[in-house]
Amino acid sequence: MSTLRETGVWKALHSHYLSFQRIQLRGLFARDKKRAERYTVEAAGWRLDYSKHRINDKTLKLLFELARECSLESRRDAMFSGKEVNTTEQRAALHIALRAPADSVINVAGVNVVPEVQAILKRMAECAELIRAGEWKGYSGRPIRNIVNIGIGGSDLGPVMACGALCHYGERKLRLRFVSNVDGTDFVEAVHGLRPDETLFIIASKTFTTLETMTNAHTARHWLQTAAGRDRKAITPHFVALSTNEKAVNDFGIPSKQMFGFQEWVGGRYSMDSAIGLSIMIAIGPEAFCEMLAGFHAMDEHFRSAPLEQNLPVIMGLLNVWYADFFDAGTVAVLPYAHSLKRFPAYLQQLTMESNGKHVTLDGKSVDYHTGSVFWGEPGTNGQHSFYQLIHQGTHLIPCDFIAFAESLNPVGRHQDLLFANVIAQAEALAMGKTLTEVQKEGVSAELAPHKVMKGNQPSSLLFAKRLTPTSLGALVALYEHSVFTQATIWDINPFDQWGVELGKRLASRIAEEIETPDVTLAHDASTNASIRWYCYMRGQNNSQEKQEKRCVLALDVGGSNVKARISGEKLKIKIPSGSDMTPELMLTQLDKCLHGWHYDAVSVGFPALVVHGRIANEPANLGTGWVGFDFAKAFSCPVRIMNDAAMQALGSYEGGYMLFLGLGTGLGSAVIVDGRIEPMELAHLPYKQHTYEYYVGKHALQRLGKRKWRAEVFAEVEMLRIALEPDYIVLGGGNARLLKKLPTGVRRGKNANAFTGGFRLWEDEYE
Numbered sequence: 001m002s003t004l005r006e007t008g009v010w011k012a013l014h015s016h017y018l019s020f021q022r023i024q025l026r027g028l029f030a031r032d033k034k035r036a037e038r039y040t041v042e043a044a045g046w047r048l049d050y051s052k053h054r055i056n057d058k059t060l061k062l063l064f065e066l067a068r069e070c071s072l073e074s075r076r077d078a079m080f081s082g083k084e085v086n087t088t089e090q091r092a093a094l095h096i097a098l099r100a101p102a103d104s105v106i107n108v109a110g111v112n113v114v115p116e117v118q119a120i121l122k123r124m125a126e127c128a129e130l131i132r133a134g135e136w137k138g139y140s141g142r143p144i145r146n147i148v149n150i151g152i153g154g155s156d157l158g159p160v161m162a163c164g165a166l167c168h169y170g171e172r173k174l175r176l177r178f179v180s181n182v183d184g185t186d187f188v189e190a191v192h193g194l195r196p197d198e199t200l201f202i203i204a205s206k207t208f209t210t211l212e213t214m215t216n217a218h219t220a221r222h223w224l225q226t227a228a229g230r231d232r233k234a235i236t237p238h239f240v241a242l243s244t245n246e247k248a249v250n251d252f253g254i255p256s257k258q259m260f261g262f263q264e265w266v267g268g269r270y271s272m273d274s275a276i277g278l279s280i281m282i283a284i285g286p287e288a289f290c291e292m293l294a295g296f297h298a299m300d301e302h303f304r305s306a307p308l309e310q311n312l313p314v315i316m317g318l319l320n321v322w323y324a325d326f327f328d329a330g331t332v333a334v335l336p337y338a339h340s341l342k343r344f345p346a347y348l349q350q351l352t353m354e355s356n357g358k359h360v361t362l363d364g365k366s367v368d369y370h371t372g373s374v375f376w377g378e379p380g381t382n383g384q385h386s387f388y389q390l391i392h393q394g395t396h397l398i399p400c401d402f403i404a405f406a407e408s409l410n411p412v413g414r415h416q417d418l419l420f421a422n423v424i425a426q427a428e429a430l431a432m433g434k435t436l437t438e439v440q441k442e443g444v445s446a447e448l449a450p451h452k453v454m455k456g457n458q459p460s461s462l463l464f465a466k467r468l469t470p471t472s473l474g475a476l477v478a479l480y481e482h483s484v485f486t487q488a489t490i491w492d493i494n495p496f497d498q499w500g501v502e503l504g505k506r507l508a509s510r511i512a513e514e515i516e517t518p519d520v521t522l523a524h525d526a527s528t529n530a531s532i533r534w535y536c537y538m539r540g541q542n543n544s545q546e547k548q549e550k551r552c553v554l555a556l557d558v559g560g561s562n563v564k565a566r567i568s569g570e571k572l573k574i575k576i577p578s579g580s581d582m583t584p585e586l587m588l589t590q591l592d593k594c595l596h597g598w599h600y601d602a603v604s605v606g607f608p609a610l611v612v613h614g615r616i617a618n619e620p621a622n623l624g625t626g627w628v629g630f631d632f633a634k635a636f637s638c639p640v641r642i643m644n645d646a647a648m649q650a651l652g653s654y655e656g657g658y659m660l661f662l663g664l665g666t667g668l669g670s671a672v673i674v675d676g677r678i679e680p681m682e683l684a685h686l687p688y689k690q691h692t693y694e695y696y697v698g699k700h701a702l703q704r705l706g707k708r709k710w711r712a713e714v715f716a717e718v719e720m721l722r723i724a725l726e727p728d729y730i731v732l733g734g735g736n737a738r739l740l741k742k743l744p745t746g747v748r749r750g751k752n753a754n755a756f757t758g759g760f761r762l763w764e765d766e767y768e
């Protein structure tokens, strides 16, 4: 257990709370005419009136004492000076360096990080200017007009929130969209109506491994490639990356000159002012972006240097602790009275809840007090017509942050006066309420009167600024960042890690695999198993509905050791031993026995020999004879398509663009697919070193050389072929691919089962 609750100041706060429970805000204001004046502070263009909180001077004195007891000042200084404050990930948390003036010096491990930050900002500005000037051209020579940011969490919420908040300052010629969800609808809707040749995708991911982002990025690449046609290089200008993982960015096909990096010490939810903010910079321009950074910096400086008693983030953070831990409040409503801040509550949810949703202290002890509250909200005045009722008359204590601006960005009629009147009115109504006597005085009947009583005493902060500008937005975000830090310091937790999101991620990829693998044994709890089975059943139903319109295909993978078969949409798996005696007649007889009663409309055959124009060109090396010229269509009594077995596996492994497939089996199978068109090839027998390509990586080479040398040969050949053919990516399939522990850069592992996927695809129109 942590020792926080044992401290004298915590105990003092607790007894103060007990004596304070019945005190009403009405009374506090009536007794102290200067309350509003005394409990208002200003910094970095923001005015915080915290007089409508359930506090008095003693509360504040104890809360500041608590902050000092928890070493807030020295912890803050440690963060600002680049110390490893993110202890579980052994890193600094130095987002304040992202907005430090160019001549500042902030050292991490003895190196000043500011010049690197400034260099990235400069490159971002060059890119933003080119796009804004219409000089960044797509594959057809038309200027880029559509910017689609693909990212999630910190790589999405900051840019979405800020682009929305600052749309008034945005370049209206450009269309900005955001894709985050792995739900395909998000991507499809985001690109709806966009011309591919005018679209730039910004792939924003610190790690460049996030499932949602990478899935959407591949879909984006396919979408562009489909439109751009054969020339895979054509789509290069349509992608930029924002990441710390250069290798993964390059593997995806984005050159380093189109990558904007940032540093490991920038946490995802603290990254909107790093390269992750490129979409914001494109929208509002580099100058306004720098104004936003200046706003952040002004609040940083205030937090760093103002005494705790006048420090906005400190006061806000301590008030949250007061309600969360002594009043058991549990939630905070964030209510911006500025419609363009509509995504601000969502942004704050990641910032506050991913940061402070922690259950152990920095040294791993369980906490015995509440940590991070639930943050939620909607813009006012909309929320007033939905959930405010519960804040006014419900049974929960809900502290509210009201955010509002004196000037409208769009002065129209009385709108601004009405908007501002509402924010003031709501805070007043929540604090003062309406007593039974007041209700009765209005002549309300005795039965109705209790329903009209408003208990009041609901606390709120009034956060006002002159105008919503890039600068005031920057300062507002920094205010919350440092408030979060203040709370974390009191609670002695790490606000910079997020281990809690890992388990769900791992389970999701396991379950996705289980859903996509027929007949897999499930070993979850009964409810999870049942959900997976229900989904698979529904998915099967969907598939069979589609199947009614689609052809039902029997796919055969003919090999030297076995003939394997599957039928599209069915779980049936057939495996018949083959070998040097296997003839087509024998295969048909044996298949017949297994396929009895199964229906199919067409057959695909992956065959281990040269296939030219859909015909077997020579007798296979590892099977019996009679294959050349055999009438499969007659034998199966339906249309049959034949292709080389490696090509069929290649087709099943294909994910768009230009792919080189290499099958590591008995021999070396090979095929390329460009924009959905297959070009089978026989690289195996081309001369290479003293022999042929196959000689060094086939089954015999493996026996001859042993695994270690064989792997080295595979790597060398892959490299050679990559240089010669320049594919977007290479897939290594065939039975022996599994012997490669690591894969060369830009190479993916193909599954044997992809042969069947290829066989089924062979009958889909786009591959015909």
Ligand SMILES: O=P(O)(O)OC[C@H]1O[C@H](O)[C@H](O)[C@@H](O)[C@@H]1O
Residues within 6 Å of the ligand: 152, 153, 154, 155, 204, 205, 206, 207, 208, 209, 210, 213, 268, 269, 354, 498, 501
């Ligand atoms: O930027 P990325 O590496 O793609 O990460 C995106 C997001 O995903 C993770 O799951 C984390 O919980 C977030 O903190 C992070 O912002």
